[in-house]
Amino acid sequence: xxxxxxxxxxxxxxxxxxxxxxxxxxxxxxxxxxxxxxxxxxxxxxxxxxxxxxxxxxxxxxxxxxxxxxxxxxxxxxxxxxxxxxxxxxxxxxxxxxxxxxxxxxxxxxxxxxxxxxxxxxxxxxxxxxxxxxxxxxxxxxxxxxxxxxxxxxxxxxxxxxxxxxxxxxxxxxxxxxxxxxxxxxxxxxxxxxxxxxxxxxxxxxxxxxxxxxxxxxxxxxxxxxxxxxxxxxxxxxxxxxxxxxxxxxxxxxxxxxxxxxxxxxxxxxxxxxxxxxxxxxxxxxxxxxxxxxxxxxxxxxxxxxxxxxxxxxxxxxxxxxx
Numbered sequence: 001x002x003x004x005x006x007x008x009x010x011x012x013x014x015x016x017x018x019x020x021x022x023x024x025x026x027x028x029x030x031x032x033x034x035x036x037x038x039x040x041x042x043x044x045x046x047x048x049x050x051x052x053x054x055x056x057x058x059x060x061x062x063x064x065x066x067x068x069x070x071x072x073x074x075x076x077x078x079x080x081x082x083x084x085x086x087x088x089x090x091x092x093x094x095x096x097x098x099x100x101x102x103x104x105x106x107x108x109x110x111x112x113x114x115x116x117x118x119x120x121x122x123x124x125x126x127x128x129x130x131x132x133x134x135x136x137x138x139x140x141x142x143x144x145x146x147x148x149x150x151x152x153x154x155x156x157x158x159x160x161x162x163x164x165x166x167x168x169x170x171x172x173x174x175x176x177x178x179x180x181x182x183x184x185x186x187x188x189x190x191x192x193x194x195x196x197x198x199x200x201x202x203x204x205x206x207x208x209x210x211x212x213x214x215x216x217x218x219x220x221x222x223x224x225x226x227x228x229x230x231x232x233x234x235x236x237x238x239x240x241x242x243x244x245x246x247x248x249x250x251x252x253x254x255x256x257x258x259x260x261x262x263x264x265x266x267x268x269x270x271x272x273x274x275x276x277x278x279x280x281x282x283x284x285x286x287x288x289x290x291x292x293x294x295x296x297x298x299x300x301x302x303x304x305x306x307x308x309x310x311x312x313x314x315x316x317x318x319x320x321x322x323x
Contacts, residue, residue, distance in 0.1 A: 001297070002063065003070040004093070005289025006050070008086035009078025009106045010130060011037050011170065013046040015057040016286030017068070018293060023117070025060035026279055026286040029053050034168050036159060043081035050089055057285065068097060072292020075103030076310035077131070083309040091304055102292035102300060103307045106283075107132055107315040108143060112294055113287035114249040118274035122323075124243050126234045126262065129250035129283070130155030130170075133230065135195065135237045136315060138323050145316050146237040147195030154226055155252050157199040161222060164207050165215055175219060176255055182220020186213060190225055195236060197229040227258045235265050244271040251282040298322040 002024070007014035014028040029052075031037070031045040058065065073090035076083060087103070094101035111125050124146070125136040133154045135147035152160075155172070162171030165178075188205050191198040206222040234246060248262050259275060266273040280286060298321050 001069045001293060002067060003072050003289040003293035003296070004057075004068045005072040005285045005287070005292055006086050006090050007074045007106070007283050007285045007288045008046045008082045009074045009076070009283065010082060011042055012283040013049055013053055014283060014285035014288070015050070015054045016284055016289045017057055017061040017063065018286055018289040020293065020297075023280070023286045023290070024063070025057045026284050027053050027057040027060060028284055030170070032169060036163065036169050037079065039079040039081045042079065043085050046082055046085045050085070065097060069099055070292055070296055071097070071099055071101045072288050073101070073103055074106045074109070074288050075307065076106065076313035078106060078311060080309065080311050083311065087307055087309050091307060094304070100296060100301065101304065101307060102296050102302055104288055104291040104295060105313055105315065105318045106288075107134065108318050108320070109287040109291035110249045111136060111143060111247065113280050113290050114247045114274065114276045116290055117276045117280055118247065120245050120247050120274040122243055123245035123247035123274060124234060124237045124241060125247040125249060126230060127250045128154050128230060128248070128252035128258070130159065132250065134315060135230070135234050137237060137241050137243060138320065139241070142318065142320050143315050145314075146240065147197070147233040150193070150196050150198045151200040152203075154199060154230065155250070157203050157226065158223075158252070161203060161206060161219070164210065172251065172254065175223065176257070178216055178219040179223045179257065181216040184217045185224060186217060186221040188221055188225045190229065192229050192232060195233050197233060199226060202226060223255075223257065227255070227261050231261045231265050234262070235269065238269060238271060244269070245274060246271060247274045249276055249281050253281040254278045294322050
């Protein structure tokens with residue numbers, strides 16, 4: 001069975017194609033700006049590029065439209081205007097090709113494409129992206145949230161700080177480069193409450209520190225602190241659940257330093273770290289295609305009228321019957 005997935009929850013429009021055995025194609029095109037994400041502009045970007053991205057994905061997979069058996073799309077959570085563009089495109093394809101349609105949860109898709117490509121069995125997942133920062137693990141039919149940000153996602157914090165430095169959006173690579181040049185750790189707020197963490201105070205104080213310290217040292221201190229928060233909470237979740245696998249995913253998972261910190265923690269716990277390839281960590285269509293295929297293969301069905309977007313669809317609201 002071949003599933004075509006369309007991702008468009010935020011700044012990235014992606015189209016991926018998967019079979020039960022492997023990822024056949026994964027093509028993305030991202031909206032960029034100097035001032036963060038403007039939802040309507042991002043949606044316009046998605047509408048403008050979806051045709052070409054889909055054509056490239058089909059070509060890369062070596063298939064024609066009429067060979068697609070299932071249409072999958074990101075139904076939420078995300079930015080309303082972006083989600084509506086993707087949902088409309090998915091409905092149109094489903095009707096025109098006369099194939100089933102499945103709307104999936106974006107966050108769960110990150111977890112499952114990670115499990116699929118790394119062969120992790122039952123991990124604690126550290127999911128770090130722009131709008132989401134959560135620690136997840138399967139328990140009693142759902143992916144339970146064992147810890148999460150109380151304010152902004154780690155990626156959004158990073159992008160806001162980047163704007164203070166005059167770096168355009170998205171800025172993950174530039175932030176990593178600056179951070180790697182820092183030499184002096186500056187004292188910053190370390191806010192963790194039980195299993196949950198907060199980045200807003202850390203961000204505010206880091207911006208203040210820019211007045212009297214080098215960009216390199218402040219960026220280094222900011223990211224060391226942020227990464228330490230999420231790794232500490234992840235270790236607690238692993239201890240609580242007695243799981244010995246950690247899956248790191250989401251756009252921020254491409255950070256070399258975060259992977260190093262997760263690896264060190266796992267070695268000390270005699271656990272295994274799994275990280276998908278970078279194109280499958282960031283927002284992408286292949287993860288949506290795979291999640292739709294997974295749910296369809298396990299009995300889920302949707303009618304067109306069921307495909308209403310869910311902007312605030314929490315990870316732990318999804319019934320998981322395939323694990």
